[in-house]
Amino acid sequence: MNIEIANRLQQMRKKNNLSQEELAAKIGVSRQAVSKWERAEASPDTDNLILLAKLYGISLDELVRTDNQPETESQGISLKKDDYGYTEEPVKEVIPENYTDEEIYPGRSAQDIETNNSIPQGSPFGADIDDEEKKDSDVKPEAEDFAKTLERAGRAIGDVINAAGKKVEEGLKKADEEKRKADANNFGDERRSGSNSGEWEEKFEQGMKKFEAKMEQFGESMNKMGEDIDRKVNAAFADKHEEDVHIHKKHKDKNEPATLLDKLFPVLITFLFLCSIPLNLAHPGWTLFLLIPLYYTTKEAVRKRNPMIFCYPVFCVWFYCAIGGFLDVFIPGLSDNWYGLMWLIFLTIPLFYTAYPAVKKRNPLIFCYPVLCVLVYLGVGIFLDMLWEFVGAWWLSIMWAPIFLSIPVYYIVLSHCRKKKNL
Numbered sequence: 001m002n003i004e005i006a007n008r009l010q011q012m013r014k015k016n017n018l019s020q021e022e023l024a025a026k027i028g029v030s031r032q033a034v035s036k037w038e039r040a041e042a043s044p045d046t047d048n049l050i051l052l053a054k055l056y057g058i059s060l061d062e063l064v065r066t067d068n069q070p071e072t073e074s075q076g077i078s079l080k081k082d083d084y085g086y087t088e089e090p091v092k093e094v095i096p097e098n099y100t101d102e103e104i105y106p107g108r109s110a111q112d113i114e115t116n117n118s119i120p121q122g123s124p125f126g127a128d129i130d131d132e133e134k135k136d137s138d139v140k141p142e143a144e145d146f147a148k149t150l151e152r153a154g155r156a157i158g159d160v161i162n163a164a165g166k167k168v169e170e171g172l173k174k175a176d177e178e179k180r181k182a183d184a185n186n187f188g189d190e191r192r193s194g195s196n197s198g199e200w201e202e203k204f205e206q207g208m209k210k211f212e213a214k215m216e217q218f219g220e221s222m223n224k225m226g227e228d229i230d231r232k233v234n235a236a237f238a239d240k241h242e243e244d245v246h247i248h249k250k251h252k253d254k255n256e257p258a259t260l261l262d263k264l265f266p267v268l269i270t271f272l273f274l275c276s277i278p279l280n281l282a283h284p285g286w287t288l289f290l291l292i293p294l295y296y297t298t299k300e301a302v303r304k305r306n307p308m309i310f311c312y313p314v315f316c317v318w319f320y321c322a323i324g325g326f327l328d329v330f331i332p333g334l335s336d337n338w339y340g341l342m343w344l345i346f347l348t349i350p351l352f353y354t355a356y357p358a359v360k361k362r363n364p365l366i367f368c369y370p371v372l373c374v375l376v377y378l379g380v381g382i383f384l385d386m387l388w389e390f391v392g393a394w395w396l397s398i399m400w401a402p403i404f405l406s407i408p409v410y411y412i413v414l415s416h417c418r419k420k421k422n423l
Helices: 003-015 020-027 031-038 046-056 060-064 109-114 123-126 141-184 187-195 195-254 260-276 282-304 314-329 331-362 369-386 389-398 402-422
Strands: none
Touching: 003 031, 003 060, 020 031, 020 046, 046 060, 046 141, 060 195, 187 402, 260 282, 314 331, 331 369, 369 389, 369 402, 389 402
């Protein structure tokens, strides 16, 4: 931009006792943009030049005139105070009426629109903001989707505003051409001083009133949007805080310091096994190593009050092999009966893992009832066969019918009761 025009802009601003911030607020731009105009680093567009001329009460030609150009009568639109009844009201940016309120400056509150403290992303004035004044956003991961939505909305509105600015500029050019044609036909003086100027002024005031009413409605909608945004962000941050507290508590439970016995228990088991070898107890002695997982899972199950943590299958193997091994050493005859009957302990594994969920969820259908029937049928039959062979044979030949027929009865009756309860 010409340095003379830049100096004139600075002089006119100081002459009207305006600071750069006040001037920027009146014409709807940033303070940095005004500073660049006065340093001749950038040039105001046609809309801003018209607003400046109207604000200072001079014509557009007088505002952009240089010393090398003769001062002639303005051939464009006159913006003098006397011609249009200049008032001290702040100049507001004119937006075409064919755009809805939602398409103008989304994401800005009514206060921001009035004072121009924030400029949405995508705005044509956003390029005037210095990079050093931009601050990084502190949006948390839970609000990232919301921030991206605002960014896309800002870009879309920026495109709308740019298109609106082009249409306004085209309209002004067309009006200027018509004005020049009228001046060429000796109608210029009549338009500036006659009744036509009053009619144009009246239309302009009506348009400004409509625009102000729409801006008030837009401000109310932006306030509601801002309240909704604050509510959603606060809710997201509250959920994140609760999740962090839960995770912290979970990690705290995991990081519980181990006791001296926890650290030395595997060493103690190894020592006891080595001591059993000279005593010819290596066969049942090896089962001591099964106590290592049983010790740690028992402690964890008690601390968290959850029996499902306990390693029950390992317990079954330890119980079956340890007692059988000691019987082999001390009472060999009884060990055969033990191995012949106690293998049924492994059938209790599915019963263990289905009984607790059934009780906790109050749903007996979860319980593995068919395995219980097999366990009762074989267990009682083998035990009776060891004591009284005749009674054991009778049990195995007769009791299979009532026991296994009770399986469908169990599920049918419970399903019917639960369905009736839900109804």
